[in-house]
Amino acid sequence: MAADYRSCRASCYAVLLTCLQLAQAFYIPGWSIKSYSEGEAIPLFVNKVYSDNTQLQYAYSELPFVCPPSGRPRPGTGLISGSNIALNLGEVLRGDRIMVSDYELEMGKDEEIRYLCSQTVDKVGLKRAVDVVKNGYIAEWIVDNLPGATSFVTVDKSRKYYASGFKMGYEEPSFDNGQPRHFLNNHVTLVIRYHKAPGRAGQHGKKVIVGFEVYPKSIEAENRDASGLPADIRNIGHGLELTVARNTTNSTLTRDSSSYMVEVVDESTEDATITIPYTYSVYFREDDKIEWGSRWDLYFVNQEESSKIHWFAIINSVIISGLLTAVVAVIFTRTIRGDLKNYKDGGAEELRLGRRGKGLTSPRRSAEKGGLLDQVDGDGALGADDAASDDELPPEDITGWKLVHGDVFRTPPYGHLLAPLVGSGMQLVFMAVGLLLLSCIGVLNPSFRGGFVSVGVTLFIIAGAFSGYFSARVYRTFGGSNWQHNAVVTAILFPGLLFATIFILNLFVWAQASSTAIPLGTLFALGTLWLFIQLPLVYVGSWYGYVKKGVYNHPIKATAIPRQIPQQAWYSRSVQAALIAGLIPFAVIFTELLFVFQSLWSDKSGYYYVFGFLAVVSTILILAVMETTIIAVYIQLCSENYHWWWQSFFLGGSSSLWIFAYCVYYYFNILHITGFVSTMLFFAYSFLACLVYGLLTGTIGFLTAYAFVRRIYGAIKVD
Known part of the structure; x- marks a missing residue:
């Protein structure tokens, strides 16, 4: 027994020390490593677009100016283009909408350029594209559970780091009148970094993905061959500007003085359209410097660079x-x-x-x-x-x-309201402490997409028992007699306010067709969790606190x-x-x-x-x-x-x-x-x-x- 006690105490000390050392963004990898054979198909998933200038997110596949899914089966993956990936609660609440794309990637096979599709966009779709570019929207794609990243280097150029996502387009002023011009990125260069898989898989020639980089580019719609490919991918003169040229003619081609060949239509014409061709390139590069277990570290380099500020904050707090x-x-x-x-x-x-x-x-x-x-x-x-x-x-x-x-x-006024607030606060304390502990030991990590929100909701519901217990004891201490009523108030007060606020906000977000909107099915599921799990737990906790433990003397x-x-x-x-x-x-x-x-x-x-x-x-x-x-x-x-x-x-x-x-x-x-x-x-x-x-x-x-x-x-x- 003494040995077991010493072992348990040593384990607790080890966990505590580990939590303190996690200031360097420690990461515990997932349970299994996905390895790929040479030529094996690698699925690419499209998720959503988001911006720092707005709180509205949109599903990438639902944008009217991108290539719609073809619905073709993807050999070797068991997936179908356009099929949705099952999401956990956290992913849904954070606005994720993950779908199988038509981009074809095969391990070790480079593609200098490949045609994807040409999407014809009307004036409504064109305006939507301009809004996306103007608001600085960033697209999130996923390969092997890694978000596509834009690569940067630190200020001293000593280290490389990633910023998740890539820009949908860019804006630059016109040379003629200084008005902003918007260009859509219709070509992406995908760089997949890999190295030899560990263990037996590596002995059989399999590889693991340790990096996924996306480099977007805007390429004019003209000067393309019959297959839709540009004449020279390395020498692009003009980008694809999102504009409808002003002209009295209808459906003719002309060259703008400062841009490229565009389709000229009457801006008042209802059926005005513009065709956007999409292409992509794929390159596989071996990288032995990055281990699979630390492949997320590049996303945190920028945070590690600010560690001195974090330590200053701790010293100030101490x-x-x-x-x-x-x-x-x-x-x-x-x-x-x-x-x-x-x-x-x-x-x-x-x-x-x-x-x-x-x-x-x-x-x-x-x-x-x-x-x-x-x-x-x-x-x-x-x-x-x-x-x-x-x-x-x-x-x-x-x-x-x-x-x-x-x-x-002396019993305070409105003590029947203070008791449920204290109970709800204890529920939040339990949830917050649980999330911090699980995050510190690495259970909640970036590979567990949506895990922080999912686990938080789970802990909050389970903590309903603590909420009922503390609320009931404080309520009885204040002289309350109807503990069942207090239990119901405790279970409704904070979750009800939270649910009502989110539901009202959802009405506005639904009107914007944003993926940030919570689906009705998810709202119904949350209501079911509250009614059949949290409410009974609050009731049981209240009974135990009121009847069994009684007042605080x-x-x-x-x-x-x-x-x-x-x-x-x-x-x-x-x-x-x-x-x-x-x-x-x-x-x-x-x-x-x-x-x-x-x-x-x-x-x-x-x-x-x-x-x-x-x-x-x-x-x-x-x-x-x-x-x-x-x-x-x-x-x-x-x-x-x-x-x-x-x-x-x-x-x-x-x-x-x-x-x-x-x-x-x-x-x-x-x-x-x-x-x-x-x-x-x-x-x-x-x-x-x-x-x-x-x-x-x-x-x-x-x-x-x-x-x-x-x-x-x-x-x-x-x-």
Whole structure:
């Protein structure tokens, strides 16, 4: 047994050290390696197009100006062109729409140029193509579970790195009038990097893919042979401009003074069309420097280059947290202990004068049985005979926070609403901790496409039991009697708000025919998961918390008449205190937020994968929220304000207000989002993210303040 214990402890230490070392974007590969024989068919999947300038994504295969799928079987792959690939929940929610393409790739076989199709586009399709190019849309293709990437080099030109996706086109000003001209990339050069497969597969001549690069090019529609191929792929004079030339003639050919041969049509003609030919090239290049298990590293080089900034963020967070810890230590070791000592000395003096002999009870007996956790979850309580009243306390020794001892545990107003919020917050805490742990150990990695969202939804649903448990216990502590109603409110409050908001947003996204829209079937599936899994789990957790565990017992009972609260200083008032307290946790995570925002909003083609840094900063953030809440609640109690229940929740979650304010700043100063729907999506998603963060940190602040208050008031006793 001792050996097993030591082995388990060593394993835990190893996991902890691994999490700290994951700051260098550690990656654990998938379970199986796909190897290809010489000449074996390699399927290419098209996914979606997205832009940093808008929140609307579109399925690549549904664009009206690209080659439609032919429906031909793909020999050697068991796939049919145009067939959809089954997606998990996370892929659907992130807007993926993966389809088998007509691009033909065979391992080791180079194709200098190959014709794909010619797509005739009407004026509506042409306008759509111009919008895609103008908004800087990027296409995502997939080969062997690797997204097609554009290759770059670092600033010092010492390392190569990838940016996922490739541009659909480009914009440049006209030489004549300076007006923007839009060119569509209708040719792609695909570079597949490979090396010898490991193990027996490599001994049989098989290869594994370690890189997938896409280099787009715009080639004019003219000067092509009968098969649709340009005369010289290496010498292209003009690109394919997306325009309908102004001319009174109809369906004639002319050469623009600064461009290429285009089809001239009357712009007012309804059936005006333009034909776009598509071609591609394929090259296979052996690369022995990249191992299959580290093939994703090139996507993270840019993040690794910023590791110094991450370490600066951690050092900044540690300094702030250290200062808060020092303040909390002073509160506990000097201020509170000094007050308690003076109180005990005064009580002892009263006893020596004979007050005990007159039949008076001792001023205070402690209900403390153990440590900080016992103060929250313990069952030690004073009975009615043990609790002292105000007139039994030595008046000359009662000052500051001790003055409100008879009101500090008074049931707060709207406690029936605070309990479900605390339950929902604990549900989010469980989900967030689970996601961070799984990301740190590599279970959630880029090869698990959509895994972060899928696992997050799963953890959220499972955590319904924790939500019900904590909500029910807090609800009963506040004197609630209808726990079934509280369970239903807990199960509906946050998920209902989230679902209703997403459904309303979906109506706008559906109208734009965007792949970001969640299908009705997926919405129905999410509703089914909530109704048949989460709701029962919340109910079971509520029953166990309310019936089996019962109330959180308090060391002091509330008096019958509430004490009048004196005028508060400006910094102790609810709004000001929350804003000041929220600024400190925001300062802890501000630097890391820059990278999170860049990954979510500014650079959707990238992957945020420095979860080691995020885990460390999140841990410091939790400590900062706890310590800030303790300090603010202590100041509030010293001001004789005993309404700390709701205030502690707001203090813990108040940094979400600063984060939302930073979202507004980021939108107006960093992003280039255009359009009403995209703007609405940005602020709606930002609001939901800040709401999740606020519930999570608010719950941490509430439970911390609860433990703190029970601790200090339970310590009032006479030896």
